[in-house]
Amino acid sequence: MQPATACASSGLTIPWLRRCSSLRVKCSTSQRAHCASTSTADTAEPIEPIEPIDPIETDPEPDPEPFKLKPLPYPFNALEPHMSKETVEYHWERHHRGHVDSLNAIIQGTEFAEMELENMVLTSYNEGNPLPFFVHASQVWNHDFFWETMKPGGGGNPSGVLKYLIERDFGSLDELAKEIQNAALTQFGSGWVWLAYKAHRLGVGNDINPRPSKKDKRLVVVKTPNAVSPLVWDYYPLLAIDVWEHAYYMDYENRRGDYVSVFLDKLISWDVVSYRLKNAMFRASKREKMEKREMLLDKMKEATLRVKVRPTPKARPKMKRRQY
Amino acid sequence: MIYRPPLMMDYSVAGVNTKLSTIAEICYTISSNFVVTETLRTPSSKLLQADTPTNTDTVEGKEIQKKKREREKEMVLQLVMAPNWCGCGVASANSTKISTNAFKMSSNRFNFSKPYPGRAYRVTAYYSLTTPPYELDALEPYMSKRTVEIHWGKHHNEHVERLNKHLKTSAFYGHTLEEMVKATYNNGSPLVEFNDSSSVWSHDFFWESMQPNGGSMPKGGVLDQIKKDFGTFTNFKDEFTFAALSIFGPGWVWLYLKKNERKLAVAPTQNAISPLVWGDIPIIGLDMWEHAYYLDYKDDRSAYVNNFLDHLVSWHSVMVRMMRAEAFVNLGEPKIPVA
Numbered sequence: 001m002q003p004a005t006a007c008a009s010s011g012l013t014i015p016w017l018r019r020c021s022s023l024r025v026k027c028s029t030s031q032r033a034h035c036a037s038t039s040t041a042d043t044a045e046p047i048e049p050i051e052p053i054d055p056i057e058t059d060p061e062p063d064p065e066p067f068k069l070k071p072l073p074y075p076f077n078a079l080e081p082h083m084s085k086e087t088v089e090y091h092w093e094r095h096h097r098g099h100v101d102s103l104n105a106i107i108q109g110t111e112f113a114e115m116e117l118e119n120m121v122l123t124s125y126n127e128g129n130p131l132p133f134f135v136h137a138s139q140v141w142n143h144d145f146f147w148e149t150m151k152p153g154g155g156g157n158p159s160g161v162l163k164y165l166i167e168r169d170f171g172s173l174d175e176l177a178k179e180i181q182n183a184a185l186t187q188f189g190s191g192w193v194w195l196a197y198k199a200h201r202l203g204v205g206n207d208i209n210p211r212p213s214k215k216d217k218r219l220v221v222v223k224t225p226n227a228v229s230p231l232v233w234d235y236y237p238l239l240a241i242d243v244w245e246h247a248y249y250m251d252y253e254n255r256r257g258d259y260v261s262v263f264l265d266k267l268i269s270w271d272v273v274s275y276r277l278k279n280a281m282f283r284a285s286k287r288e289k290m291e292k293r294e295m296l297l298d299k300m301k302e303a304t305l306r307v308k309v310r311p312t313p314k315a316r317p318k319m320k321r322r323q324y
Numbered sequence: 325m326i327y328r329p330p331l332m333m334d335y336s337v338a339g340v341n342t343k344l345s346t347i348a349e350i351c352y353t354i355s356s357n358f359v360v361t362e363t364l365r366t367p368s369s370k371l372l373q374a375d376t377p378t379n380t381d382t383v384e385g386k387e388i389q390k391k392k393r394e395r396e397k398e399m400v401l402q403l404v405m406a407p408n409w410c411g412c413g414v415a416s417a418n419s420t421k422i423s424t425n426a427f428k429m430s431s432n433r434f435n436f437s438k439p440y441p442g443r444a445y446r447v448t449a450y451y452s453l454t455t456p457p458y459e460l461d462a463l464e465p466y467m468s469k470r471t472v473e474i475h476w477g478k479h480h481n482e483h484v485e486r487l488n489k490h491l492k493t494s495a496f497y498g499h500t501l502e503e504m505v506k507a508t509y510n511n512g513s514p515l516v517e518f519n520d521s522s523s524v525w526s527h528d529f530f531w532e533s534m535q536p537n538g539g540s541m542p543k544g545g546v547l548d549q550i551k552k553d554f555g556t557f558t559n560f561k562d563e564f565t566f567a568a569l570s571i572f573g574p575g576w577v578w579l580y581l582k583k584n585e586r587k588l589a590v591a592p593t594q595n596a597i598s599p600l601v602w603g604d605i606p607i608i609g610l611d612m613w614e615h616a617y618y619l620d621y622k623d624d625r626s627a628y629v630n631n632f633l634d635h636l637v638s639w640h641s642v643m644v645r646m647m648r649a650e651a652f653v654n655l656g657e658p659k660i661p662v663a
Contacts, residue, residue, distance in 0.1 A: 090622055090623065094622070094623045095623060098623075188595060188596075189573060189574040189594075189595045189613075190573045225573070226572065227573075244573075245574075245613065245614035245618060246614050249619065250619070254478040254479055254482075254615065
């Protein structure tokens with residue numbers, strides 16, 4: 001297991017630090033207090049000193065582990081009694097880690113090793129003809145997303161823009177819950193259920209909306225089979241529920257409906273979903289502006305092409321000067 | 325422990341739903357897997373019960389009473405004597421065909437132009453949950469009782485109920501299960517009934533592929549055929565295990581007989597697909613959906629498959645299925661005596 005990110009001064013692991021970094025981290029007192037209160041049984045390892053990189057060095061050896069298993073944002077037993085410690089442990093330790101290891105094994109040494117995960121998911125999906133490591137890349141992304149969607153003491157109600165959009169597009173939170181339940185129960189086999197922000201785009205050059213309206217960008221509930229995620233359809237996912245049986249079988253056996261309703265009532269972190277929504281709306285509007293700008297530039301280019309410009313003025317007979 | 329020998333797939337007689345309450349149901353249970361569960365408007369159970377007693381003091385009351393009795397008599401007759409017309413062509417084992425004249429001369433008049441005069445009445449039959457040929461705890465410790473209870477009682481049952489729900493309005497009502505699987509697969513664009521019908525068939529097949537004290541080696545002809553097609557028995561086990569572990573997500577792994585090539589082969593499939601859709605004959609089916617092994621083995625799929633092959637698979641049912649398959653596929657060269 002790769003060394004957990006450790007705090008320089010206290011030596012405790014940092015559950016709140018998302019990305020493993022080789023930087024020294026010095027915790028503030030409040031963070032140290034947080035770490036002290038929520039430290040798990042993970043071993044606290046001291047940070048190794050950073051070795052200075054020789055700039056004239058030849059290409060470094062390829063990293064045997066381009067992708068690392070992201071630690072959970074909470075300890076294994078934090079989601080009890082709605083999701084047992086055993087489930088979380090097995091799910092993260094065996095299934096999630098298995099995908100990370102398989103992904104590393106396949107892409108090691110190839111050009112994909114330097115890609116970001118999201119980019120890799122889209123590339124390997126290959127427009128419906130997935131490359132062999134698509135399932136692993138996608139499952140790693142999906143599981144990261146899934147763990148962050150939950151939090152201990154979750155549930156409650158959404159607020160702000162999220163609440164407005166839910167009420168505009170579904171009617172009420174109960175309606176949304178019903179749609180999510182329906183999607184989960186009708187997903188045959190394994191898969192995921194998503195709430196996604198969909199900017200109404202086809203992604204082809206001439207998809208000009210003749211009647212644009214504010215409702216074009218909306219929230220949708222989608223279900224995907226096995227390892228697929230709505231990223232491949234150009235949606236912005238906000239919420240993910242893992243309906244693979246390994247996610248709920250030990251706690252709920254075959255009662256997928258109960259699992260989903262408990263997820264929505266007691267586990268979901270609406271803050272994270274709201275944050276993702278804001279992110280998505282920003283990215284979507286930025287993208288729209290960029291595309292409009294590109295379209296205008298293309299039009300201008302076309303217009304300039306139509307204008308005929310003579311390289312030299314037309315040859316005219318010289319006018320005779322009058323001899324006075 | 326009760327162990328009954330495995331059944332031929334199309335001819336299973338046992339495994340019938342034991343909730344029978346009327347004459348009609350008793351008559352129809354001889355056909356496989358079919359149980360009369362309801363009629364269109366008048367449930368058959370109600371037909372034989374007394375209606376609310378009409379007041380026979382008045383003249384009207386007497387007439388109504390008379391009509392009721394006649395209708396009841398007619399309907400009972402129709403139940404017992406009805407030929408194989410139930411609106412959609414269900415084959416009933418009780419039906420017989422007689423010539424129109426003979427029928428008209430007979431005392432059981434049945435008007436073909438108006439089969440059910442007066443109120444519409446139709447016998448409908450749906451699928452029921454077949455029981456595994458052993459007690460639920462008979463497969464311990466390789467498959468716990470709880471797994472079998474949930475797998476059979478909840479998942480398999482849910483598929484049966486959903487299938488029946490589809491059949492109420494489906495054009496495939498009346499098909500046998502195998503036919504329905506092949507037809508609803510629709511060459512790769514499955515129709516809505518495919519998942520449930522295929523799951524029901526596959527799960528029936530799965531329970532019968534196992535037996536308590538199973539596993540070990542097959543004997544005789546089965547072993548010879550496996551050796552012929554896989555090399556050695558260990559080779560077959562390795563191929564089977566490899567195929568099982570190669571499935572991503574839910575699926576099944578099958579040992580099946582290829583009709584065209586006339587040999588056994590191993591193949592994994594996704595979700596609820598089975599070799600029936602390829603026109604081949606399945607011989608062993610192993611459920612690799614997570615619900616089949618998660619409670620016992622968590623994510624250790626290789627242990628599950630190895631235990632299945634070593635301790636659970638019923639070579640007796642394999643033998644029976646091969647025997648049946650030989651009626652469709654010529655597996656050996658005929659021994660032509662040399663003059």
